Amino acid sequence: MTQDPNEPPRHPVFARCIRDLGIEFLIAHRLARLYTPPRMAGSPRVFLTGLAAIRDMPSLLATLRLHSSLDAKLLGAEAKQVVEQLNEALSSDVAKGEAPETAFERWVQGMGALLLRHEGDRRFDPKILLEQQLSMGGNGLRTDMALARFGLERVLGREPEVQLPAPVLPRDEVPSRGEGRVEVIELGDLVYGWWAGGEKPLMDALGDARSAVRFRWVHGITGYRAGSVFAAGFAEALREALPERFWEVIEKIYRWQNDVGARVTREVVRDLPVDPDAVLARASAPDIMEKVQSDQAMVTTCAIPPIRPAFVVGRKLFLGREKYPELAAEVRRLANVF
Known part of the structure; x- marks a missing residue:
């Protein structure tokens, strides 16, 4: 040039x-x-x-x-x-x-x-x-x-549909949210602000198709925040103790996303029937960390970048809030197929 x-x-x-x-x-x-x-x-x-x-x-x-x-x-x-x-x-x-x-x-x-x-x-x-x-x-x-x-300017236009090279497989032990026929997997880093809790605003985009969805959870650590791995382990420890309240725990931890630590974790468990010290100790146990690392390895295998919020339906990846309408359309399409 x-x-x-x-x-x-x-x-x-x-x-x-x-x-x-x-x-x-x-x-x-x-x-x-x-x-x-x-x-x-x-x-x-x-x-x-x-x-x-x-x-x-x-x-x-x-x-x-x-x-x-x-x-x-x-x-x-x-x-x-x-x-x-x-x-x-x-x-x-x-x-x-x-x-x-x-x-x-x-x-x-x-x-x-x-x-x-x-x-x-x-x-x-x-x-x-x-x-x-x-x-x-x-x-x-x-x-x-x-x-x-230096000549690499943004090109506007339709982006291609993102197809994953491998399926994202949530662990069976992690409870789902909802009982619909269409599985929507949320990839979550609990201390990264644009990520966790994304299923809530998505519900507005789904409208009358909400009942067709069953949300699943996979830990997908971005590496942007030091407390991400600890928060994931803490959520796993509480899931183990109170599986029926897993999604409530996810929301609570996410609420404190910028200040996750020993003091905050006590706030999270305040109304839960668990021993805070036992949960804190369990959060960093080797087998708990292995579960978090297993999720993260799967996210890496599927070549999913650190752009959030991120959802997966089948092998289709939806990155960012601007993709909610397309995600909702895919849910409606699959709901009519099943």
Whole structure:
């Protein structure tokens, strides 16, 4: 791609990041998909998904401070001051009437230079940081900036139906919720806010098809929060003690998702006929952890990414709340088949 002489020079490091990571990495982390669009013949094309449009300046400016503050935590105290100065300059220049694209391009150059500097004994490799953000779902201004600026722009349109390479099989010992004929499996990380408890808002989308559903549960740890494995073990220990109240326990733990610990677990069991100390001890028992790890291994085998909420019907995967209408349509279709 030829550089326009009228544009500010681009930092080649970001282009190298994309080339080094490769399309295989992007596809593996569900930032790209291979498929042939409707009414178009030929080989499958690579489409990037989930990336913010770089030209959406209002959205970009609105989220700038949040993302760059997170970047500053990675870069350290000295760099944080530079980031804040860049942010102030960007806001000031736009407020004075400068074209947002021009002001942002200057901010890009400043951030790019910052990422290439040393601070103390730490060398911040942009490729490593970019790979970390991509593997966490690609939610970061640096990621959006790097991908969008080098020809990998978001392609809008119909997404292909996601078919799993293997079935998700909930353990028989885990109670179901509801008695319908259509099994809907929820993949749950109890301390990840967009995940657990997803069956409740889904019920609104189902409408009159609610009675056709039987919810199942599988632990699917994202790895984003330190307490995820403990919370899963705690839920398993309570399921073992009170199987008939398993889904109530799921809701209670989820309610305390950002503060799961010894104090909170006592709040969860306050109204339950169990010994809190015994449940806490049982939560980390080897056989309990083995059940959690078994669920997680199955999620990995099925190539399910850490995007939530996540539901499975048959071998069809539905990721995100925007997929609720499609999920509801699939439930209605199957309800009429059975």
